[in-house]
Amino acid sequence: MxxxxxxxxxxxxxxxxxxxxxxxxxxxxxxxxxxxxxxxxxxxxxxxxxxDPVNDQAFLHILRRWATRYCPWVGLDGSDGLVLDVTGSTHLFGSEEVMLADMQMRLDRAGVSARLSIADTRGAAWALTHYANGNNIALESLPVAALRLPDDIIVSLARLGVRRIADLIAIPRATLTRRFGREVLMRVDQALGHQVENITPLSNPPHYGVRISFPDPIGLERDVIAATGRLLDKLCPKLENQEAGARTLVLTVYRVDQDHQQVELRLASPLRDPRRILSLFQRGIGAVKAGYGIDKIRLEAVQVEPLPARQTNHVQNSDKGELDDLISRIGTRIGIENIHRFLPADSHIPERSFNIALAAYSLPSEPWVCLYPRPIVLFPPEQIVANGARPPQKFQWRGMQLTTGKATGPERIAPEWWLDDENWRSGVRDYWRVETREGWRLWLFYTPQKPAWFVQGQFA
Incomplete structure (x- = not known):
C-alpha cells in the first residue's frame, strides 16, 4: 500500500x-x-x-456482474462508477443501511476502495457519493458541481455567486432557462425526483455452456459420443442466435469417482454445425477413460468468433469446409498452432516473396501471380565452382558431379535498395533454370559484380 x-x-x-x-x-x-x-x-x-483505462473498464464490468447479487438493475455510471436501482431489494437485507454496510464490508475485504451512497434518486446518490463527506448531508448544501453540470456552466454560476445547490434552487426557473438553457433545470429536477432518470442495466454476455446428467453411469465410447451430439444440438442453436461460431470447445467428462477429464477441440475456423463438430470430437473422446462410469458431461465454447449468416443461391458453390476440418483433425494430433500456410508477399526478392502464417488464423490467398517459374524448394545460396557468365557445363554440388543438359535464362533480379538486407548488398543476380542430365532441376544465379555461381532452389 x-x-x-x-x-x-x-x-x-x-x-x-x-x-x-x-x-x-x-x-x-x-x-x-x-x-x-x-x-x-x-x-x-x-x-x-x-x-490503464482498458483494464479498468474490464474490472468495472466484473464489478457490475458482482453487484447483481443486490439487485438485477445495475448499470455503468461513467468510467469509474456503478449505479443500482435497489427498489424492492432492500427488504431482503433488512434495511438500506444494512445492505450498504454489507456492500462496503465485502468490497473492503476484496481490497477495493469505493465510496457508496444511497438516495431516493440517481442524481442525489451521485451527488452524495462524489461530494458528501459524511452521513446525513442535505442535498441543498452540496456544491452545484454535484449536479453533473458541464464545467463552463459551473464556472459561470460561480462568477454569479451561485456555489451551492440551495443558491441555485432559489433563482427563478425562467431566469435559469434564459441564461443557461434547459440542462441546469433538468439536473435539478432529476436530483430532487421531479423528473425520472432511468437506469439502463447491461445484459450479461451470452454463456455458451450446456451439460447433461445421467441417471445411471455410462462407459461406452458410443454412449459418450451420443451424449456429446445431444449437447451440440443444444449449443449450436445458441451460437446461431448470436451469429457466432465456436473456435475452441472444451468437453468435460465427470466420473462417479469424483475425477474428471477434459477434451479440448480447437477449430481452424468458426463453426456451429453439430455434425461436423461431432466428427472432429471423436478422436479426443476415444482417449477418455470412463473408469467406474461417467455420470455427467459438460460442453462449453470457451472461445467464439462472429459468424454471420450468409445468403446462398443455386449458382454459388457451397463451402463444405473440408480444408478447415482437415486442419482441425491434424491440429488435434500435432497442435493447431504448428500448421502453417504460405501466403504471397509483395516482393520480387525470392526470400521475401512469401509469408508464413498460421493456417487456422489466415485465409487462403488468390492464385500466386509470377511471371517466371519458381522452385518448390528454396534454401540459402550454396556456392559452386564455375567460371563465366553462363551456366557451367559441368559442376559439383553437394558432393555430386552434375552435367548441364538445358539452361533457361537469365532472369535479372535487382536488390530492394530501401531494405537493409545483408545478403543482397553485393548487387544484382542473374538467375538460370538448369536441367541436369542426372535428373536434377536446379535454380542457379550468377553475381556479375563479384563473379560467382550459387545454387538456391530446386524445381519439381
Missing part, C-alpha cells in the same frame, strides 16, 4: 494529465484533468503511475 499523494496519469492531447487520484492527493489541492506538471508543482512529493 502506498502512503501519501498518488495519481494515475494518462496522456491526453499530447500532455500527461491526472486521470485518477487518492484522498491525500485531493487534500493537496489536486483534481482530475489537471496537467501532471502542474500537479508536481503543487505537490513535490507526488507519486504517479500510468493509468
Amino acid at each position: 502506498i502512503d501519501g499523494p498518488l495519481v494515475l496519469t494518462l496522456k491526453q492531447n499530447n500532455s500527461n494529465r491526472v486521470y485518477c487520484l487518492n484522498d491525500d492527493a485531493q487534500k493537496a489541492g489536486l483534481h482530475r484533468g489537471m496537467p501532471y506538471a502542474d500537479a508536481r508543482a503543487f505537490c513535490p512529493n507526488l507519486q504517479s503511475h500510468p493509468a
